[in-house]
Amino acid sequence: GDSVTQMEGPVTLSEEAFLTINCTYTATGYPSLFWYVQYPGEGLQLLLKATKADDKGSNKGFEATYRKETTSFHLEKGSVQVSDSAVYFCAPGARSGNTPLVFGKGTRLSVIA
Amino acid sequence: NAGVTQTPKFRVLKTGQSMTLLCAQDMNHEYMYWYRQDPGMGLRLIHYSVGEGTTAKGEVPDGYNVSRLKKQNFLLGLESAAPSQTSVYFCASSSGVSNQPQHFGDGTRLSIL
Numbered sequence: 001g002d003s004v005t006q007m008e009g010p011v012t013l014s015e016e017a018f019l020t021i022n023c024t025y026t027a028t029g030y031p032s033l034f035w036y037v038q039y040p041g042e043g044l045q046l047l048l049k050a051t052k053a054d055d056k057g058s059n060k061g062f063e064a065t066y067r068k069e070t071t072s073f074h075l076e077k078g079s080v081q082v083s084d085s086a087v088y089f090c091a092p093g094a095r096s097g098n099t100p101l102v103f104g105k106g107t108r109l110s111v112i113a
Numbered sequence: 114n115a116g117v118t119q120t121p122k123f124r125v126l127k128t129g130q131s132m133t134l135l136c137a138q139d140m141n142h143e144y145m146y147w148y149r150q151d152p153g154m155g156l157r158l159i160h161y162s163v164g165e166g167t168t169a170k171g172e173v174p175d176g177y178n179v180s181r182l183k184k185q186n187f188l189l190g191l192e193s194a195a196p197s198q199t200s201v202y203f204c205a206s207s208s209g210v211s212n213q214p215q216h217f218g219d220g221t222r223l224s225i226l
Contacts, residue, residue: 032212043117043203043217044156051212089156093211100146100171101215105155 002027002092004073006104009087013080013111021075021107023064023090032093033057033066033073038106039086047075047088080111115139119204119218126194126225134189134221136204142216144209145187146171147179149200150220156203162187163209194225 007022025033032051036044048057050066050073057064062077075088090104120135136145146161158171162181176198178190187206191198201222205215 034214036214041219043219044205044215045217046214049212049214093213094144094207094209100158100161103156105153 001102002031003102004033004090004092004104006088006090006107008105008107010108010110013109015082015111015113016079017111019075019077019080019084019109021088021090021109023073023075023104025071025073025090025092027071027092030066030068033064034091034093034101035062035064035073035075036089036091036103037086038089044089049093051093080109082111082113085109085111117204117206117216117218119202119221121221122219123222124224126191126223128194128196128225130194131190131192132194133191134202134204134223136187136189136206136218137185138187138204138206138216139185140206140208140216141184142206142208143184144207145181146205146207146215147177147187147189148203148205149173149198150203151200159189159202196225199223199225 004025030053034049035047037047048059050057053068087106091101147159148156160179165184204218207215
């Protein structure tokens with residue numbers, strides 16, 4: 001089935017640094033791809049998505065481009081803030097009615113002032 | 114706009130006790146999921162349901178049972194709790210459409226002594 005591999009954390013950055021969290025996928029064809037964010041003590045929430053190859057998803061200053069050549073969906077932000085400290089998960093969209101999403105293991109980001 | 118609501122938020126059990134975690138969604142979603150989240154393990158799927166009256170096993174189903182008697186509710190039961198089931202449990206729901214995300218509850222923190 002479809003799966004993703006995420007870079008392992010934790011990642012620690014200073015405020016205003018550039019962020020990249022790598023995500024590569026293994027799939028037949030091109031499923032939708034998602035980035036979720038989990039703030040401390042909360043559930044996961046959708047950060048951004050791309051529904052087809054070459055699409056770019058963006059939200060809250062974060063971006064990710066669905067690149068079929070490299071089967072990647074890396075998450076980037078040009079200038080992180082302390083409030084971006086969270087765990088980030090990459091996941092493919094469901095392929096059929098009976099196939100649950102398979103999440104990456106998550107990458108913990110800590111931003112220090 | 115409640116979304117996905119999990120009850121209870123916290124619980125402490127003794128080994129061998131039983132309990133039921135309740136998940137309710139108000140988005141008319143067909144699909145519902147139960148995950149557990151442990152440090153360094155990411156999210157692991159326990160059971161899921163693709164519609165009222167249906168359930169299926171996920172990655173780590175042993176020691177858990179589920180029921181989906183009503184479309185809006187998905188119950189997770191522990192018949193005889195074990196310390197290995199100490200975890201944070203998340204419920205999620207989705208429409209099942211491939212380009213739509215899952216919506217998560219805020220989690221239930223369960224400790225088994």
